[in-house]
Amino acid sequence: MRVPDTKENLDRCLCRECPSYNACMKEGMQGLFCARGKTNCDFERQGCFCGRCPVSTEYALNNFYFCNTGAAE
Ligand code: SF4
Ligand code: SF4
Known part of the structure; x- marks a missing residue:
């Protein structure tokens, strides 16, 4: 399911607490x-919090690492 790019969803997003979230992402x-698609930063998989995120639950997402693979369809 596509996820709307809203402030409410951004506020619930757990990416900023994720071990893979790096300085480049933070700076940007x-x-x-x-919702927004993959990062333009260099990326190394060090774990992903999407599976425990309320946005993931609400929109029945079954993938992870959206920063690396792109937006949910
Ligand atoms: S998509 Fe997953 S791996 Fe990427 S920053 Fe967010 S929680 Fe971390
Ligand atoms: S599913 Fe992942 S990318 Fe989407 S809001 Fe949650 S933590 Fe962020």
């Missing part, structure tokens, strides 16, 4: 990758 104030 990036997040809500499941």
Whole structure:
């Protein structure tokens, strides 16, 4: 399901607490990758919090690492 790019969803997004969220993402104030698509930053998988995120639950997302794979369809 597509996730709306809203402030409410951004506020609930757990990316900023995720171990894979890096300085480049932080500098760009990036997040809500499941709606906005993948990051333009270098990326290394170090764990993903999408599975425990309320946005993921609400929109029945069954993937992870949206920052690396792109927005949910
Ligand atoms: S999409 Fe997953 S891996 Fe990427 S920053 Fe968000 S929680 Fe972390
Ligand atoms: S599912 Fe992942 S990318 Fe989407 S809001 Fe939650 S933590 Fe952020």
